[in-house]
Amino acid sequence: MILAPSILAADLGHLAGAIAAAERGGARLVHVDVMDGHFVPNLTLGPAVVEAARRATRLPIDVHLMIENAERYLDAFIEAGATSISVHVEAVPHLERVVAHLGHRGVLAGVALNPATPIGVLEEILPEIDFVLLMTVNPGFAGQTFLPPSLDKIRRLRTAIASRELRASIQVDGGINTGNIRAVVEAGAEIVVAGSSAFSKGDPETSVRALLEAVR
Numbered sequence: 520m521i522l523a524p525s526i527l528a529a530d531l532g533h534l535a536g537a538i539a540a541a542e543r544g545g546a547r548l549v550h551v552d553v554m555d556g557h558f559v560p561n562l563t564l565g566p567a568v569v570e571a572a573r574r575a576t577r578l579p580i581d582v583h584l585m586i587e588n589a590e591r592y593l594d595a596f597i598e599a600g601a602t603s604i605s606v607h608v609e610a611v612p613h614l615e616r617v618v619a620h621l622g623h624r625g626v627l628a629g630v631a632l633n634p635a636t637p638i639g640v641l642e643e644i645l646p647e648i649d650f651v652l653l654m655t656v657n658p659g660f661a662g663q664t665f666l667p668p669s670l671d672k673i674r675r676l677r678t679a680i681a682s683r684e685l686r687a688s689i690q691v692d693g694g695i696n697t698g699n700i701r702a703v704v705e706a707g708a709e710i711v712v713a714g715s716s717a718f719s720k721g722d723p724e725t726s727v728r729a730l731l732e733a734v735r
């Protein structure tokens with residue numbers, strides 16, 4: 520299991536220090552939440568912050584685009600240092616084109632689904648992608664509560680990927696904490712995003728370590 524702290528919840532005035540602390544605690548991927556004030560109500564980070572994260576760590580950087588017209592911004596995020604990028608199926612009409620472009624540019628391609636979006640929408644694109652991001656809260660803000668029906672959705676997606684012998688891994692994002700991380704991993708999540716539970720109280724090193732301990 521790969522733990523991916525979301526820097527949206529970090530102290531952005533001390534981004535390099537926050538990332539370094541999370542890394543000491545065992546984080547293996549840095550998750551960057553990009554919001555445009557249209558697809559989701561909130562407005563957050565852009566390529567400049569990805570570049571700053573790139574300078575701060577050698578960990579891979581995972582960019583979660585919660586934006587409309589994502590295809591216009593892919594290259595800016597790739598040039599800023601993204602190693603994987605996910606786009607929302609609800610926001611991108613020409614998904615195949617985006618996924619192919621990411622592949623050509625050597626970036627891992629992910630497709631993100633809101634809680635109410637059924638996994639059946641992945642039928643055609645699933646063989647082409649590197650990961651599926653299942654939102655376990657409605658995207659827009661850190662610090663929300665995990666939606667319990669997500670567990671069964673993770674299991675069903677796990678089964679669908681296994682039965683077709685596909686390579687896609689499952690990422691989960693939203694409301695993950697020490698109380699539910701083991702359940703999401705047992706359900707089949709392989710990449711776990713943690714915002715508030717990694718950064719909002721005390722030392723991120725200790726918080727990240729506690730999340731990993733909770734899975735053992």
Ligand code: DX5
Nearest residue numbers: 658659661662693694714715
């Ligand atoms: C929500 C974002 C998440 C969020 C996670 O829209 O995509 O990545 O930052 O934060 P927590 O773990 O606090 O829900």
Ligand code: ZN
Nearest residue numbers: 552583692712
């Ligand atoms: Zn996210």
